[in-house]
Amino acid sequence: MTTETTITGITDSQRTRDLVNASFLAMGVDVFLVSLKYALAYLTNNAVLLADALHSCADFAVSLVVLISILVKYIFHGSRRARYAEALVSFLISLLLIFGSYEMFLYVWKADISKFILITDIPLIIAFTGISIVLLITLKMSEFKKRIGAKYNSDAFSAEGDHTFSDFLSSVSVWITLLLGYFGVHIERLISLLIGLVVLNIGIRLFFTSVKRFGFKFSFLSKIIDKVHIDIVNRLRSVKKQLSSTLEKCGLKFLLLPGMILNKMRAWIFFNASLIVVLYLGTGFYVVLPYQTGLELLFGKVVKENSPGLHFHLPKPFGNALLVDTSAMIRLESGFRTDMNYSGAEPEMYLWENMHSQGRYTKVPEEALAIAGDENLIDLNFICYYLITDPVQYALNIENAHEILRNLFVHEIHSICGRYALDDLLTSERNEIQANLLSRMSLTANNLIMGVDIKKVYMQEVHPPVEVIPEYRNISSAKEKKDEIIHQASAYSNDLVPRSRGEAIAMIMDSKAYAEEKLNNANGETRSYLLKEQNFSRYKTIQKTRLWWEAVEKVLKDKTLYILPSKAQRRFIKNDDNRVKNQ
Numbered sequence: 001m002t003t004e005t006t007i008t009g010i011t012d013s014q015r016t017r018d019l020v021n022a023s024f025l026a027m028g029v030d031v032f033l034v035s036l037k038y039a040l041a042y043l044t045n046n047a048v049l050l051a052d053a054l055h056s057c058a059d060f061a062v063s064l065v066v067l068i069s070i071l072v073k074y075i076f077h078g079s080r081r082a083r084y085a086e087a088l089v090s091f092l093i094s095l096l097l098i099f100g101s102y103e104m105f106l107y108v109w110k111a112d113i114s115k116f117i118l119i120t121d122i123p124l125i126i127a128f129t130g131i132s133i134v135l136l137i138t139l140k141m142s143e144f145k146k147r148i149g150a151k152y153n154s155d156a157f158s159a160e161g162d163h164t165f166s167d168f169l170s171s172v173s174v175w176i177t178l179l180l181g182y183f184g185v186h187i188e189r190l191i192s193l194l195i196g197l198v199v200l201n202i203g204i205r206l207f208f209t210s211v212k213r214f215g216f217k218f219s220f221l222s223k224i225i226d227k228v229h230i231d232i233v234n235r236l237r238s239v240k241k242q243l244s245s246t247l248e249k250c251g252l253k254f255l256l257l258p259g260m261i262l263n264k265m266r267a268w269i270f271f272n273a274s275l276i277v278v279l280y281l282g283t284g285f286y287v288v289l290p291y292q293t294g295l296e297l298l299f300g301k302v303v304k305e306n307s308p309g310l311h312f313h314l315p316k317p318f319g320n321a322l323l324v325d326t327s328a329m330i331r332l333e334s335g336f337r338t339d340m341n342y343s344g345a346e347p348e349m350y351l352w353e354n355m356h357s358q359g360r361y362t363k364v365p366e367e368a369l370a371i372a373g374d375e376n377l378i379d380l381n382f383i384c385y386y387l388i389t390d391p392v393q394y395a396l397n398i399e400n401a402h403e404i405l406r407n408l409f410v411h412e413i414h415s416i417c418g419r420y421a422l423d424d425l426l427t428s429e430r431n432e433i434q435a436n437l438l439s440r441m442s443l444t445a446n447n448l449i450m451g452v453d454i455k456k457v458y459m460q461e462v463h464p465p466v467e468v469i470p471e472y473r474n475i476s477s478a479k480e481k482k483d484e485i486i487h488q489a490s491a492y493s494n495d496l497v498p499r500s501r502g503e504a505i506a507m508i509m510d511s512k513a514y515a516e517e518k519l520n521n522a523n524g525e526t527r528s529y530l531l532k533e534q535n536f537s538r539y540k541t542i543q544k545t546r547l548w549w550e551a552v553e554k555v556l557k558d559k560t561l562y563i564l565p566s567k568a569q570r571r572f573i574k575n576d577d578n579r580v581k582n583q
Helices: 012-044 047-076 080-110 122-151 155-182 188-213 219-249 258-263 265-282 391-397 401-417 422-426 430-447 466-538 540-555
Strands: 285-288 293-298 301-306 309-312 319-324 330-334 336-338 361-363 369-371 377-388 452-463 571-573 580-582
Touching: 012 047, 012 122, 012 155, 047 122, 047 155, 047 188, 080 188, 122 155, 122 265, 155 188, 155 265, 285 293, 285 319, 293 391, 301 391, 319 391, 330 336, 330 401, 369 401, 377 401, 377 430, 391 401, 401 430, 422 452, 430 452, 466 540
Parallel strands: none
Antiparallel strands: 285 309, 293 301, 293 319, 330 377, 336 361, 369 377, 377 452, 571 580
């Protein structure tokens, strides 16, 4: 167990101790790099930094395998058990790396696009600075591991130096990605995928190495493993070659030459620091759109109100700029929210059952649910439109003024609608409610000095809660049926009573008319008789003649008369043929 070697004048124990110390140093640096990259990924909420952190995890795994390999070889002196133990650790770590790369691919495929878009802000500058530090550390560690491997004739350390150099190249790609993302060129998803492929390559190489150390003698399997390994390595080399070509075209070829960077470390640090300062100052530029007003702050105090255009302020944390939409009508919703970016299919029709539960609308129950004046539950959805008249008061005097206005809006809605019955809210009192709500909101906003002008208030929708809509419709149907029966009875009453009264009055009027008629007839006949009697006594001869002729008319009424000349002969009339014969 304590056998000494005289190669290069270093004992085996001293060599093992130095290699173990170097491994612990390398693992400590890897832990620091993993922690730093994960912290930067958390700060920027970006997937490409998360992928680079995963790559550093792979480098840590390789360092762990190397450490275990050194310890096992020293303890067991090349026995079969040492080979199996080392192979088992390598096999388990390779599975973890392959699984990690698979998770990375899955994340790249399924993650939201916002995870792959960098926002030009101070966190991006911090991330760029952190990656710049990582570049130096990984390059130094790569040279350190290669130097240790050459000094102690350790192939494992030399290979680990190559792995660390791949981590350096991965950090270079992240450095370029952050720089391009600052200027709006987004290749984050592609770089994340490439880093995942590099991690997969490391895992597969460890897997193949561990499988061979187990002593498998299946030549067919070995050929397949070697062929797959060589094919993957060739593909990764092709990717690396394309990356080198791209960097050369961009004038960044020196990033792939670690010797140049190490030889001109001060110049590279100065260049990188200057670039960070320039990028930091660039975060102070901002654009005010035509409908906005820019509030320029210096140490938290408003020093200027800028009109639309390009402006500059001292970068954070010294200065800041707030953009306030002073010329745009702002929409304030109560009881629901509208997703302006919704692109799905809308329902064929909006009913009470699905309103604000499907499509681009989302109900907010704690705002919508209220109690009407008749103690019925009701869902209320309102919209308020307002303009910002004082951007300083709106943006700085009150924190989150929009949400405060929303809370005031909800309070006023519930206060006013609690005075009206459900049926009035659904039908006749909408205009009055809107007018009262507009007046109350304007008064409240002015009292709080919020710098806004309330323009319009609209009652979008009022209906019973979805859970009781079927029962409400049953009650409404019953009320409508009741009203229908009442209206039918009223119509029948309104038809029958006036008609009966009219018929009674008609009968009375007919009776009076009959009495008047009889009385008038009697009076007329009496008058007529008296007049005749008076005339008869005055003109007796005429009356006698008239009476004679009237008597003749009565006697000869309905008789056939034959008028003959006075000189005519006497004639006989036979009844059988009604013919007249002269005698």
